[in-house]
Amino acid sequence: MIQLGLGLMGAYCSYSGYVYLRSQMEIEQRQQIYQSLLTQGLLDQKVRLLDPRFRSLRILGRYENPFPEYRPQTLFEFFIMRFIELTHYGRRGGLPVDPKSLKKTLPSAYPDLDLILASRRGEESVKGHPALPPLHNRMSYTWLGQSCGLLQISSLSFLLDPMFQDHLVNKYFGPQRYVSAPIGLNTLMEKTDGAPEFVLVSHDHPDHLDPDAISLIGNSSQWIVPIGLGKYLKDRGVSNVIEMDWWDRLPLTFEKSSDRVTSHYEVVCLPSMHWGGRTLMDSNSRLWCSFMVLRDGKALFYHGGDTGYTSELFRKLGTEFGPVKFAALPIGQYSPQWHQRPRHVSPSESVQIMKDLQCHKMVGVHWGTFVLSSENYLEPARQLRMLARKDNRPNSIIVPQCGRTVVMDTAKMDFDHDEKAAKEGESVVYQ
Template identity: 30%
Template structure:
C-alpha cells in the first residue's frame, strides 16, 4: 500500500524566524503556560448563557480631555481614552497604547463588539504622538483604521511584537515600525528606553492564524520613573510579574487590565480578574496602577460595573489603599504622584 504523506506543517503568514523558548517555528506559545481553549469550548461559552446585559450607550463620565502638548521634568500623566488605549505623557514624549478610535473592534465595520462610551480624547485633540505601543493583534488592541489615521496625522514610531509588524505594514507600507521579541530593548532620547517583556496571552486575527504573531508587555524606563504596561494577560501564577520586578522594578506606575474575565473556566488563562491584578501590582512592586480594559467594549460575561466593584473588594482584602490603584474612566486624567 502507498505510504501516507506526512502532514504539511501550516505556514506562518506573519513571521519567519529561529525556534526559541516561546516560538516553535510556526506558533508562539507561553512557556510553561496554557494555550487558548478550542472551538468546542468557545461554543460552550457562547451558547452557555450567563451574560449580564450592558447598556447600549454610556455617557462619558468626564468631559473629553484636551491634553497639553508635552509633560516634562519629573511629571507623569496618564489619560484614559478607553479600553486599553491610554495616553502616557512623560519625559517630553507622548505615547499611545493599543490605540482604538473605531466604533467597533471587529474585522467587520457592520458587526462585532461595539464601544458603548465615546473616546476620552477626541482624535483631533491629541497632542503630537511620538510612540505607539501595540501589544498584540486582537481587534480590540490592533485597530488598523486608527493606526492609519495616526500615521497620517502624526507619523509615530510604532513598536509591536514579532509578526504584528507584517499586519500593520500591509495596511501602512511606509510606517515606521520596530518589531521586537521578548527581551529586546529600544532606546530613545534623554535616556528613555522601551523593553519588550512576556505576558500570558495569545493572538489571532482570523480562524487560521492563531498564535502566529507574538504578544507582549512593555516597560518604559524614563528619568521620571519606570512604567509597566500590560495590554492583556492571564495571571499565570504571577510568574511574569515577578520576573518584571526582578529585571526592572520597582515601578512608579503599572497599567494593568482588570476586565473581560468571565467565565473564569474560559478566560482565566488569557484575562486576569481584578483580584489577580492587585496581586500583580504587589508582585511587580508598582507604587501606582492605572486600571484599564473595562467598561468600554463588551467582550465577556461580566456586567459593565462588575470589574470596579470587584477591584474595590480586592483592594480592601489585600490591604492596598484605593488611591494607589485607580480604575480609569474615559476622559479621566491621572497625574501620577512621585515616588
C-alpha cells in the first residue's frame, strides 16, 4: 500500500513538473515569436490579433495559463490550505455570529423589476423614474451576489455567471452562502417576461454556475460559454449553447425590436488568468475566460469573471477595445496572497485593471457571498471604497449593494465626468 502511494505521488509529481516545464517553454517561445513579429512591424492595427502570447494553451488534454505571472497550484498546496482552514480559530472571514449583525453590515436590496421589465419591453419611460436615460443610452446592472449579475443594454438582457443557490456542494457540507440571493431566478424570470436573451458563463467553478439555474433556464436563453463547457450543459439537456475560444467574436442574433433594429451587438471571448474544474478530477478540462460586449464596434461592458492580474494582458485589452464604458470586476478571494494571487485579484489590482482597460466605471463583484479565502468579509468593500476616495472617483469605482439596480447613461460616461448618483425608484441612477 505504501509502495502504491509512493508510486502515485511520484507519477503526480512527474506529471505536474512536466506540465509546468512545457508551459514555461511555450510562454518563452510565444514571447520570441511576439518579439519577431514586433520587429518586423507585423503587429499593427490591422493584424494585431496575430499576437501569440495570449492564445489559449492546452497540454496533455488540459488547459494551462500562458502567462509568466501564473504559478500553478498543486494538490499539495490545495490540501495544505484545507488543513490551514481546519485549524483556523474562530469564524472564517470574521463573520458575525448574530444574523442581525450580518444583515446590518451587508444589507440587500430588491431588484428594480419595474425598470428591468420596461427596458426588456423597449419602453422609453418608466413610472416613478422621471430621470432615466433614453432607452438607446440606458445600461443597467443588478448585482445578485458573487460574480452573478443581470446586465441590460437598452432592451437586451444578459445574465452573467448564474449563481442563486445557498450552497456550493450541498446544504450540509461545503461553503454556505451567508447573504442569500436578493431574488430567486424563477421569480426574476416570472416578473421580467421570461429568461434573458443571453447567459454568459466565464468558467465552470461551482460559485459561477448553479446547476439549478441550468435546469430553470434550459434552452430559453442563448448560452455563451468557453470551450468544454458546452458538453457539460448538453449533458444536462441544454443544446442552445455556443462555445468560444479566446479572441473568438460572436455577432448576436435575436428577435428585432426597437433599438435592436439598427444596432449591431457582438460578444468577444477574452483571456483571463484563472483555472477551471468542478471537482478534483476535471481540473482544467474546460477553458475559462472573460467577456466583452460591443455595440456598433464600441466596448460597452466587460465581464471579468475571475482572474489574477497580468499587466501585459490587460494593457492589450485596453489597447484593443478601450475605452470601455463599464466593467464588473472581481475584488474578493485574494488572501493569503501567496496562495490566491495567481488566480484572484485584490481591490487595488481590480482598480488597476479598470485603468488598463481605460474603463469609465466599474462595480466590484466576487465578494460578500461565500467565505472562500481568509480576508475579512467586509475588507474587499472597505478597500475599494478607500481606493475610490483616493482617486476622487466615488461614483465611478462602485461598491454595489446586492440586489440594487444601478443605471447609467452611456452617452454621458467619460473620464472627466464622475457622474452624480441619485435614488430613482428602486434604482440608483448615475447622471
